[in-house]
Amino acid sequence: MANFSLEDLKALRERLGTGMVDTKNALVEAEGDMDKAIEILRLKGAKGNAKRADRSTSEGLVAAAENGNTATIIELACETDFVAKGDKFVALADKVLAAVVAAGATSVEEGLAAPLEGTTVETFINDEAAILGEKIELRRLTSITAEHFAIYLHKTSQDLPPQVGVLVGYTGDDGETARAIAQHISFADPLYLSREDVPAAEVEKERHIVEEISRNEGKPEAQLSKIVEGRISAFIKQIALLEQEYSRDNKFKVAQVLDNAGITVTGFTRFKVGA
The missing domain is CATH 1.10.8.10 (Ubiquitin-associated (UBA) domain)
Incomplete structure (x- = not known):
């Protein structure tokens, strides 16, 4: 019995x-x-x-929260969209985010070591993974410090949790414009804040590539330098936030929009699930 x-x-x-x-x-x-x-x-x-250790985790969600002068964003990854959109996985992400924020974690390693319900985040995730039957991992964690923050979480599909997340740290008082810039970042995917932030080695690598392309196109040698510099400028406009055309009005660069709003972006982070 x-x-x-x-x-x-x-x-x-x-x-x-x-x-x-x-x-x-x-x-x-x-x-x-x-x-x-x-x-x-x-x-x-x-x-x-x-x-399941060797399985890939291409699904999941991004989540973010601010605490004082720090904001944190995480990517919690799983194997399938079926698990990603489930209440248990979303609840797990909420608990993990709260734990890493409370611990002041600034890296995945620190996040996994953060205390959570009598154990660590790492053990808690593994226990939940055992229950859900999928590999789950805290793939990324970043925090930024700033005077103010704009957080934007974007759903690429209505039946899934947010797949793209953006943190923007800024000074100034125009929160609406700051959020609009966060939305722009989610779409335009800049890699750096300003032209000056682009590593010289990356610029030189691109210069070598576009010079080779220009020569193969048969561009006149006398105009080659000008053509290459023009293409380098276009390259920087693609990857530096302040140089990008504003997605809501391409007559303006992002730098002009920020100046008009009286705000200064001091840092940003963009996560996309699986990227």
């Missing part, structure tokens, strides 16, 4: 999200002891985690 009821079976399944057969077998093995059954299920899930 079983040492547990159907209500016990239902309660454990709802608590862990595990399958009927696995849950029933764990309760039988544990002779109705709920805590022992949970341990059995998690140990079984941990073995599954080891088998």
Whole structure:
């Protein structure tokens, strides 16, 4: 005779999200002891985690929050969009974000070591991965400090959680324009803030490429230098935020929009799931 009821079976399944057969077998093995059954299920899930270690995690979500003069953004990754849009995965992301923000984590390593419900974020994620049956990982974590922040989270599909997230740190009082710039960043994907921030080595690499292209196109040698500089300028306009054409009105550069609003961007971060 079983040492547990159907209500016990239902309660454990709802608590862990595990399958009927696995849950029933764990309760039988544990002779109705709920805590022992949970341990059995998690140990079984941990073995599954080891088998899933080499699987790719191309789905997931981004989440962000600010705390005082610091804002943090994370990417929590999983294997399938089915799990990504589930309530349990979204709730896990909320807990992980709250834990890393509370710990002041500024890197994935610090985030995984942050305390969460009597254990670490890393162990908590692994336990939840065992329950959900997929590989889950805290793929990225970044924080920035600033006077003010604009946070923009974008859904690429209405049935999925946010897939693109942007943090913008700024000074000034025009929060509406700052948010619009965050939206611009989500679309335009700049890599650097200003022209001066683009590494010289990256510019020189591009210069070599466009010079070779220009020569292969048969451009006149006398005009080559001017043509190359023009293409370098276009390259920088693609990757430096302040040089980009503003997505809402391409008659203006982002720098002009910021100047008109009286705000200064001091830093930004953009995450896209799987990128």
